[in-house]
Amino acid sequence: MSTNSTQLDSRAFGLACGLLWACGVVVLGIxxxxxxxxxxxxxxxxxxxxxxxxxxxxxVGAVWAFVDGFTGGYAFAWLYDRLR
Structure with missing residues (x-):
């Protein structure tokens, strides 16, 4: 098994977190x-x-939430890859 198979793609993880959080904030507002x-x-x-x-x-909230979720998700994946 390759060592890279357990690495997270920081950009993809950040995008997923950003989209999920932005959708959650919009649903909450609705x-x-x-x-x-x-x-x-x-x-x-x-x-x-x-x-x-x-x-x-x-x-406006969706944009803020996307940036917030993306930043947090990217940082989490980056840190995970550095610590594993």
Whole structure:
């Protein structure tokens, strides 16, 4: 078995984390329109400037969340590969 088979592709892992987190933030914003998850929405609005349950706010939040998720995922995969 090759040693490279257990390495994570940092870019791909970052993209997956970014997309997953951005979708989660958008879903949370949509559910907040119906009264569910309002506290979480307010918490994320404190972190992601411009995020709210409006269509524009969801787009802004998705961009922030993607950057946040990508950065965290990339850093995690990079560190994992260095420590293994």
């Amino acid at each position: 559910t907040a329109r119906f009264g569910w998850g309002k506290r979480w929405e307010r918490l994320l609005a404190d972190v992601y400037r411009g995020y709210n349950e409006t269509t524009t706010g969801l787009l």
